[in-house]
Amino acid sequence: MMAESIQTDVVIVGAGPVGLFAVFELGLLDVRCHLIDILPKPGGQCAELYPEKPIYDIPGHPNVSGQGLVDNLMKQVEPFRPVFHYGEMVEALEVLGTPEAPSFRVRTDNGQSFECKTVIIAAGGGCFQPKKPPIDGIEAYEGKSVFYAVRKMEDFRDKNVVIVGGGDSALDWTLNLHPLAKRITLVHRRDDFRAAPHSVNAMRELVAEGKMDLKLGQIESLTGADGLLSGATLLGADKSKTELACERLIPFFGLTMKLGPIADWGLNLNENLLPVDTEKFETNVPGIFAIGDINTYPGKLKLILCGFHEGALAAQKIHRYVYPDKKLTSQYTTSSSALQKKLGVN
Amino acid sequence: MVKITYIDSYGESRSVEAEEGTTVMENAIRNSIPEIVAECGGGCACATCHVYVDEAWYPLTGQPSTKEEDMLDFAYKVQPNSRLSCQIKVTPQLDGLVVTTPSRQG
Numbered sequence: 001m002m003a004e005s006i007q008t009d010v011v012i013v014g015a016g017p018v019g020l021f022a023v024f025e026l027g028l029l030d031v032r033c034h035l036i037d038i039l040p041k042p043g044g045q046c047a048e049l050y051p052e053k054p055i056y057d058i059p060g061h062p063n064v065s066g067q068g069l070v071d072n073l074m075k076q077v078e079p080f081r082p083v084f085h086y087g088e089m090v091e092a093l094e095v096l097g098t099p100e101a102p103s104f105r106v107r108t109d110n111g112q113s114f115e116c117k118t119v120i121i122a123a124g125g126g127c128f129q130p131k132k133p134p135i136d137g138i139e140a141y142e143g144k145s146v147f148y149a150v151r152k153m154e155d156f157r158d159k160n161v162v163i164v165g166g167g168d169s170a171l172d173w174t175l176n177l178h179p180l181a182k183r184i185t186l187v188h189r190r191d192d193f194r195a196a197p198h199s200v201n202a203m204r205e206l207v208a209e210g211k212m213d214l215k216l217g218q219i220e221s222l223t224g225a226d227g228l229l230s231g232a233t234l235l236g237a238d239k240s241k242t243e244l245a246c247e248r249l250i251p252f253f254g255l256t257m258k259l260g261p262i263a264d265w266g267l268n269l270n271e272n273l274l275p276v277d278t279e280k281f282e283t284n285v286p287g288i289f290a291i292g293d294i295n296t297y298p299g300k301l302k303l304i305l306c307g308f309h310e311g312a313l314a315a316q317k318i319h320r321y322v323y324p325d326k327k328l329t330s331q332y333t334t335s336s337s338a339l340q341k342k343l344g345v346n
Numbered sequence: 347m348v349k350i351t352y353i354d355s356y357g358e359s360r361s362v363e364a365e366e367g368t369t370v371m372e373n374a375i376r377n378s379i380p381e382i383v384a385e386c387g388g389g390c391a392c393a394t395c396h397v398y399v400d401e402a403w404y405p406l407t408g409q410p411s412t413k414e415e416d417m418l419d420f421a422y423k424v425q426p427n428s429r430l431s432c433q434i435k436v437t438p439q440l441d442g443l444v445v446t447t448p449s450r451q452g
Contacts, residue, residue, distance in 0.1 A: 049391040125385070134422045134450045166419050189424050194416045218423065237426075254393070254420035256452045257385065 005113045008034045008083075009322045011106045012120045013090050013262075016044025018292030018307030019122035020073040025315040027080030028331075028339055031322050034116075036085045036108060038127040043070035045124055046304075048255070059305055069304075079344045085112065089127055093119065093265045095285065102287025102321060118318045121274060121283075121290045122307070125257035133164065133251045135222055145229035146222075146249045150177070158182045160245040162232055164219060165252030171195035173250060174203055178212055185213040185244055187234060215242065222249070262294075270296055280317035281310045287321060289314040348441045352379045352397075355449035364436045370445060371395040371432035381447035388432040390414055393421035394451040395431040400444035407434050407443075422450050 010026060012019045015037035023033050041047055046055075046066035054063045061069070088108040096115070097103035106114040130148035132138060138146055147155070150173055161181040163174050166188040172195075174186050186203065193200045206212045217236040224230045232246040259272045268275050268284040273296035276282060282289050291314055292307035300306075319328055333339050340346035347363040350373055354360075364373040374382040374395070383394035390413050399407050404427045410418065414433045418424050431445065 045386075049386050050389045053389050053391070131420065131452060189419060190415070192415065194419065256392075256394075 005105070005115050006034060006083075008032055008114060008116050010034070010118050010120055010318060011036065011090075011104070011114050011116045012122055013106075014044060014121065014123040014292070014294075015039075015042040015084060015086075016122060016124050016292065017046055017069055017073055017304050018124075018311055019044070019120065020070070020077055021308045022120055022122060022291060022311035022315065023077040023080055023082045024073075025312045026318060027077065027082075028333070028342060029315055029319040029328070030342070031315065031318055032082075033080070034083045034085060034114060036088050036090050036106075038087065038089045038129075040087045042074055042084065042086075043067065045257075046070050048128060055304070057303060057305065079342065085110075088112065089260065091261050093288075095266075097287070099286040101324070102285075104287065117322050118287045118289065120311075120314060120318075121262060121288065121294055122292045122311070123259075123262060124293045126259040126262070126272075126294070127257065128255040129258050129260070130251075131253035131256045133219060133253055135219060138222060141222060141224060141227055141229050141249070144227035145224065145247060146251070148251065150250065153177065153180060156181050156248050159247040161185070161248045161250065162187060162219070162244055162246040163250045163252070164188070166190070166193040166195065167252060167254075168195045168199070170250075170252045171199040171203055173252075174212070175199055175206075178206060181248075183212065183245065185215055185246070187215045187217060187219060187244075189216065189218055189237070191216055215244070217242075219249070219251075222246070276310075279313065281314040282317060289318065348436050348438060348443070350436070350440070351442075351444045352382075353444065353446045354379075354381050355447060366436050366438060368436050369432050370397065370434040370436065370443070371430070373436070374431060379447070381449070381451065382431060383451040384432060385452065390417055390430060390433055392452075393417045393419075393430060396421040396424075396448055396451060397429055397431045397434075397445040398425055398448065399427045399429050399434075400446070401427060403440070403443050403445075406439050421448075423448055 009031045010033045012035045015035045047070050051067035088110045091109045092107045094105040156177050157180050160183050162185045164187045178184050207214045217234045219232050220235040221233045232244045234242040274290035276290050276295045278297050291310040293302045350364050351361045362377045371384050385394040386392040
């Protein structure tokens with residue numbers, strides 16, 4: 001079912017630190033935002049790749065963890081009540097307006113559409129997508145026999161299912177699909193698992209009872225026809241080869257970043273980055289801005305603090321698109337009672 | 347300075363002079379060594395700086411930490427001599443180190 005189109009001033013693609021701080025700068029200028037992120041939570045790379053790692057180069061924070069920074073930013077944008085759309089990928093972007101008075105329609109892979117005056121692309125290294133194992137010809141089986149996530153459990157009923165990986169996703173799906181599948185084989189490269197100990201124990205019990213198989217090694221090749229798998233060859237740690245019955249393969253190899261659909265939006269690209277000017281951080285399409293790691297310009301540094309600056313300047317131009325008749329005056333949060341009112345501190 | 351040699355998956359070899367205390371990954375990036383991506387920038391948070399350490403040198407590079415072993419789960423074609431190059435610190439003992447890069451990182 002097609003959800004009703006959401007009207008807003010700005011759609012921000014990516015809820016990483018830079019996208020989040022843009023909400024703050026725009027909020028001070030009375031510009032309202034919706035954010036869309038493919039991850040199920042805010043924070044982008046900070047939260048996904050290094051939540052516990054200290055960051056040492058955020059001005060005024062000698063040492064803050066990735067997650068700590070994200071938590072603080074979420075608190076900072078709270079007064080502006082941004083709306084978050086998690087677990088969705090922006091698929092299409094359509095130009096509706098003119099260069100002088102831009103407007104856009106943005107659609108996600110979930111069928112949600114937005115109508116907005118401007119778009120900020122703050123997508124960092126691109127969207128997180130599952131890594132594919134390096135098996136020749138695996139593409140031919142994707143969507144039919146090879147799945148990188150489980151969406152419909154019924155797809156696995158009465159099938160020989162091979163799950164690859166040693167983390168929570170691999171173990172959780174091993175346990176969840178076990179009652180339904182014909183036979184589950186869990187393949188992992190070593191006999192140590194990152195997953196929660198209770199699920200590892202549950203898996204080991206099933207193996208001990210002969211109800212499923214655990215194989216140590218890596219999948220080397222696949223056999224099948226017309227997109228339907230029949231078997232997989234396991235290369236053991238001792239270089240031995242074993243044929244596994246395999247009608248469904250679910251590899252869990254973590255996430256990688258890909259530019260994704262952004263490449264198809266008619267924007268100029270330079271080595272998978274979006275060239276912008278350094279006054280407004282606008283792309284070649286008026287009304288579409290790019291800030292943070294995804295943009296490029298002479299002297300560009302991929303630092304979070306640079307992304308914050310870029311968001312602040314982009315906000316000035318966005319204000320002109322959203323409120324063409326209003327004049328902007330420079331105000332400070334330390335002294336302006338109007339800004340303090342917006343922040344809910346006065 | 348410590349000499350490190352990177353052999354790519356086609357067999358081509360490139361040697362660089364590395365400073366002590368840096369990592370094998372950092373020296374690859376600084377010298378534009380192919381087949382090392384280092385997506386996370388050295389945080390042991392991805393598996394895109396995967397290398398195979400020459401058997402003779404493997405014992406001298408130390409044992410991978412639990413965190414590194416966990417990350418190696420995401421690497422391709424992992425072998426017993428697999429390491430993440432961001433976790434190998436350059437020391438004088440490693441002068442002459444040889445590592446081979448896999449054909450694929452991500």
